[in-house]
Amino acid sequence: MGGTLRFLSDVLLGPGNSQRRHNKKRKQFNTVELKVRMDCDGCELKVRNALATMKGAQSVEINRKQQKVTVKGFVEPQRVLRRAQSTGKRAELWPYVPYTNPYMAPPAYDKRAPAGHVRKVDAVMPVTAGQEERLATLFSDDNPNACSVM
Numbered sequence: 001m002g003g004t005l006r007f008l009s010d011v012l013l014g015p016g017n018s019q020r021r022h023n024k025k026r027k028q029f030n031t032v033e034l035k036v037r038m039d040c041d042g043c044e045l046k047v048r049n050a051l052a053t054m055k056g057a058q059s060v061e062i063n064r065k066q067q068k069v070t071v072k073g074f075v076e077p078q079r080v081l082r083r084a085q086s087t088g089k090r091a092e093l094w095p096y097v098p099y100t101n102p103y104m105a106p107p108a109y110d111k112r113a114p115a116g117h118v119r120k121v122d123a124v125m126p127v128t129a130g131q132e133e134r135l136a137t138l139f140s141d142d143n144p145n146a147c148s149v150m
Contacts, residue, residue, distance in 0.1 A: 027056060027074040033094035034069045036084055038062070043089060050087045051080065066114045068094060095120055 038044050044062055051060045051071050057080075058073035069091075071080050077093065084091040096110070096117035110119040 027076070029073065030075055030077065032071045032075060032077045032080045034071070034081060034084055035067055035092050035094050035096075036069050037090040038064050038067055046087050047084060047089060050083055054080065054083055068114075 036047055038047060044064055047069060048060050048062055051057060051069065054071075054073075054075060056074035057071055059071070061070040061072075062068070063070075069084065081091060081093060096113050097120045098116055099118040100116075113119060
């Protein structure tokens with residue numbers, strides 16, 4: 001039955017169109033945030049025009065005070081980054097995350113971070129209790145195999 005439908009669609013639409021329709025990969029709706037160095041209205045306009053003309057871009061929002069560009073649409077983050085860098089401006093993916101817990105030390109302090117944000121840092125593996133005990137007894141006087149230099 002499937003072969004018959006494919007044959008009829010090839011006759012009506014032309015050969016190969018039925019295959020292209022099914023194999024076409026749909027892009028996901030993404031929100032891409034970039035940090036782009038912009039100093040003036042001309043820089044902002046140049047970046048806005050470059051990103052707004054991208055295929056799949058729905059909207060481009062620019063906050064020049066934070067040097068943040070947000071592109072929403074059916075776009076890939078790396079393509080948006082390359083297009084922003086093609087304007088000659090220094091651009092990178094947005095490296096900051098909001099910081100809301102005042103009782104914990106911030107993960108990484110960055111004086112250039114916008115207010116209420118800290119630099120995004122990959123999590124560090126915590127030391128387990130067994131490893132900590134082994135490190136503490138490495139130079140202990142009670143350990144007969146301890147370092148003799150101490």
